[in-house]
Amino acid sequence: MSKVICPGSFNPITLGHLNLFERCSKLFDEVVVAVTPNSAKTYLVTAEQRAAWIARATAHLPNVKVDVCTGLLAEYAVKNGAVALVKGLRNPQDMDIESQMYFGNREISGGRIDTVFLPTDERYTYLSSTIVRDIAGYGGEIRSFVPDCVAEEIAAAYLRRP
Ligand code: PNS
Numbered sequence: 001m002s003k004v005i006c007p008g009s010f011n012p013i014t015l016g017h018l019n020l021f022e023r024c025s026k027l028f029d030e031v032v033v034a035v036t037p038n039s040a041k042t043y044l045v046t047a048e049q050r051a052a053w054i055a056r057a058t059a060h061l062p063n064v065k066v067d068v069c070t071g072l073l074a075e076y077a078v079k080n081g082a083v084a085l086v087k088g089l090r091n092p093q094d095m096d097i098e099s100q101m102y103f104g105n106r107e108i109s110g111g112r113i114d115t116v117f118l119p120t121d122e123r124y125t126y127l128s129s130t131i132v133r134d135i136a137g138y139g140g141e142i143r144s145f146v147p148d149c150v151a152e153e154i155a156a157a158y159l160r161r162p
Contacts, residue, residue: 002028002029002030004028004031004083005076006020006024007036008036008087009035010053011133012045012129012154012157012158013054013129013146013147014127014128015123015144019123019124021033021061024064024118025061025063028086030063031065033054033065034069035047035050035051035068035069037069044133044157045158053150053153056147074104074109075109077105077109078109084115085116086115087101087116089117090120090124090128102115132154136154136158137159138160142154
């Protein structure tokens, strides 16, 4: 039984994230999408709200569950019986950052947690939560960047009000 964790801020979920979850659901028996804090970032929207959007967008994937991880990711992965983390890579810059975390997570877990890297689908290599937040902040249209079923709520949550 292969259980993996897809961790990230998902601030908010994008179509690139959803594509990764869909591919993981075919590759592994069980997939846990873990909304996890990144100490370098601040969040306008709670982890629980971001997790709720992911749960709605992945409702068609029976082996995908959503959770909130509040501490060290490697410890969370061991505690939950996962064999690996799965990360999507858009470009070489992503690989630079992720390779550091790969070694860190492997060390923290005493070698028990590996990381699998999947290339981002070419349709989404330009896409990031940052650009979604930016467009939504100005009241722009985000429907081509985020799952349709949560687009309206995401647009409202990130709209900058004077
Ligand atoms: O989507 P992000 O913000 O790029 O995801 C980064 C994240 C949340 C996966 C990373 O910051 C993380 O693992 N945070 C949990 C704290 C932790 O375990 N840090 C040690 C990493 S070696």
